[in-house]
Amino acid sequence: MNQYFKNTWLGIYTVLVGMKITFKHLFTPAVTIQYPEVKLKLPERERNRLYVNMDDCIGCDQCSRACPVNCIEIETVKSITGEDLGTTSNGKKKALWVTKFNIDFAKCCYCQLCVFPCPTDCIYMTDVFEFSEYDRNNLVYKFATLTEEEASEKKLNFEKFTAEKEAQKAEAAAKQKDEQKPAS
Amino acid sequence: MYQYFYDLTGNTIIATLIVAVFPLVNVLLVALIGVYLERKVSAWIQDRIGPNRTGPLGLFQTVADFLKMLQKEDATSTEIDSKLYNIAPVLVFTGSFAAYAAIPFSSKLIGSEADVGIFYVLAISSLVVGGILMAGWASNNKYSMLGAMRSAAQIISYEIPTAIIVLSIVMFTGTLSLDKISDMQTASFWNWNIFGGAELGLTKFLMIPFMFIGFLIIFISTLAEVNRTPFDIPEAESELVAGYFTEYCGMKWAMFMLSEYGNMFAVSAIVSILFFGGYHSPIGYLGNSIGVEWLIPFEQAFWFLAKGWFFILVQMWLRWTLPRLRVDQLMSLCWKYLIPYAFVNLIIIGIISLL
Numbered sequence: 354m355n356q357y358f359k360n361t362w363l364g365i366y367t368v369l370v371g372m373k374i375t376f377k378h379l380f381t382p383a384v385t386i387q388y389p390e391v392k393l394k395l396p397e398r399e400r401n402r403l404y405v406n407m408d409d410c411i412g413c414d415q416c417s418r419a420c421p422v423n424c425i426e427i428e429t430v431k432s433i434t435g436e437d438l439g440t441t442s443n444g445k446k447k448a449l450w451v452t453k454f455n456i457d458f459a460k461c462c463y464c465q466l467c468v469f470p471c472p473t474d475c476i477y478m479t480d481v482f483e484f485s486e487y488d489r490n491n492l493v494y495k496f497a498t499l500t501e502e503e504a505s506e507k508k509l510n511f512e513k514f515t516a517e518k519e520a521q522k523a524e525a526a527a528k529q530k531d532e533q534k535p536a537s
Numbered sequence: 538m539y540q541y542f543y544d545l546t547g548n549t550i551i552a553t554l555i556v557a558v559f560p561l562v563n564v565l566l567v568a569l570i571g572v573y574l575e576r577k578v579s580a581w582i583q584d585r586i587g588p589n590r591t592g593p594l595g596l597f598q599t600v601a602d603f604l605k606m607l608q609k610e611d612a613t614s615t616e617i618d619s620k621l622y623n624i625a626p627v628l629v630f631t632g633s634f635a636a637y638a639a640i641p642f643s644s645k646l647i648g649s650e651a652d653v654g655i656f657y658v659l660a661i662s663s664l665v666v667g668g669i670l671m672a673g674w675a676s677n678n679k680y681s682m683l684g685a686m687r688s689a690a691q692i693i694s695y696e697i698p699t700a701i702i703v704l705s706i707v708m709f710t711g712t713l714s715l716d717k718i719s720d721m722q723t724a725s726f727w728n729w730n731i732f733g734g735a736e737l738g739l740t741k742f743l744m745i746p747f748m749f750i751g752f753l754i755i756f757i758s759t760l761a762e763v764n765r766t767p768f769d770i771p772e773a774e775s776e777l778v779a780g781y782f783t784e785y786c787g788m789k790w791a792m793f794m795l796s797e798y799g800n801m802f803a804v805s806a807i808v809s810i811l812f813f814g815g816y817h818s819p820i821g822y823l824g825n826s827i828g829v830e831w832l833i834p835f836e837q838a839f840w841f842l843a844k845g846w847f848f849i850l851v852q853m854w855l856r857w858t859l860p861r862l863r864v865d866q867l868m869s870l871c872w873k874y875l876i877p878y879a880f881v882n883l884i885i886i887g888i889i890s891l892l
Contacts, residue, residue: 361874365753368859375582375858383586 400463401482403456405496409441409475412449416467416476424460425467428453430507433514441473452504454496459489556648560637567849568798572599575853582857609787614677617784621675625668626785626792632664633796636803641716643816643837654715655703658807659696662762665796666692669771669781672793676784684780687864688764688771694871695761695768701879702755705886706730706811709744715807719815726819731812743889747882752812754879756848759804761871763797765852767859770867805848806841816841 386393395401412429429449432438438447467476486492499507543552573588573596580587588595613622638661639654641647651657666689673685709730710718721735722728728735731752733744761768772780782793809815816837824832862870 371858379581384584385586
């Protein structure tokens with residue numbers, strides 16, 4: 354009998370305790386962060402979308418070799434004599450035309466391993482993390498600043514240059530042969 | 538009220554329509570605002586924001602939901618008993634809506650001034666059980682069936698403590714008419730039944746604790762009757778998908794929801810009529826003090842709706858506080874606790890009112 358009244362009292366009392374707690378929560382401000390409008394500050398060493406500053410890139414291909422998933426594709430063309438490509442911000446001389454610098458973010462695993470070997474610090478992580486696409490091909494980011502015509506022109510130039518050089522070499526070799534023959 | 542509009546328009550059909558449409562509009566508004574408030578209150582209690590995208594402060598969320606519901610295809614299973622299946626939501630809604638016929642919104646706004654008001658309300662709201670059982674059986678779905686059985690067991694069990702407390706109030710006031718019960722508690726909140734009624738004297742003060750117990754019991758048992766958490770085992774989402782209306786969709790489902798919110802307001806109204814003075818103001822009327830007679834019914838309607846909404850808010854508050862009861866706990870609460878207490882309360886109130 355005693356237990357019965359105790360149960361009754363406990364039932365009413367505990368409900369009231371619960372109601373007091375929820376009543377307090379009625380007036381505590383919401384903890385919701387309304388995401389697209391309000392964004393939390395990301396931590397300092399966040400790893401998100403890569404960015405390549407092509408002004409500083411010397412086309413050394415070290416990032417591509419460091420990549421564990423092979424998502425960086427780089428093609429370079431040697432510059433010919435007489436062409437001035439300028440220098441990077443830390444004073445390195447550029448010697449290669451970067452005709453193709455593609456990063457496929459569908460493959461990228463955001464490991465940041467490509468960032469460390471870069472001699473000019475031109476590839477780095479940004480704080481952009483909202484870049485979803487409907488088509489996977491749109492995730493291939495092309496960083497090369499040269500247009501396709503320019504790139505093919507550079508390639509042609511280089512081929513011409515090498516061909517000329519070859520010809521010169523062949524000529525020189527022939528001359529040498531000619532000079533050597535009478536002597537012997 | 539019917540007579541009033543009959544005199545005004547001189548046409549029986551128009552008068553009947555006006556009388557019938559007012560509670561219907563009230564039910565629709567309760568559902569519309571109730572669903573919105575339910576979401577907002579749950580959000581506030583859980584430290585969230587709640588709907589805030591559809592219109593200012595998310596006010597049109599329920600309207601958008603309703604429009605969506607209208608457009609839905611009436612998808613049904615092939616194995617249903619389509620006659621019962623189609624009647625069930627109508628019956629459930631009829632049961633909850635018919636109760637409004639006897640509920641006085643103000644001294645001029647009563648569907649029927651029948652002398653058996655509270656008896657009629659208790660009787661007609663039992664129709665809901667039939668509808669729920671039909672829905673559960675006709676759906677041909679084990680979850681629906683289980684939900685319907687649980688609901689029938691629960692509603693029938695909890696009608697007993699409700700009826701006993703209503704009986705004690707009827708013994709105390711000496712009338713079954715809801716209008717007369719409200720009218721006895723006029724003038725001030727000190728005359729409300731929960732404070733022992735209008736008569737001053739020793740009996741009034743003796744009555745207060747027992748009236749309070751009676752209020753607690755009827756509040757808990759009516760909460761169980763309308764299948765609200767913590768007594769929502771008939772539609773327990775985690776166990777039964779959606780209980781007896783698992784197989785329903787679109788407007789038929791909306792009918793069940795509408796009747797749930799209609800029921801919530803109806804039981805809140807009953808509790809406020811029996812214990813909290815019904816449509817009477819707790820502090821006197823502005824119309825009386827400035828001498829404008831016609832203002833009084835509107836004030837009364839305001840106080841009635843305010844009391845009804847207060848109890849709806851308490852129900853929501855409880856919903857987001859307490860976890861769901863188990864079936865055995867539900868039954869032991871009713872049969873082992875509420876009914877004995879209600880009986881003892883009935884006897885004590887009877888003895889005190891004899892004094």
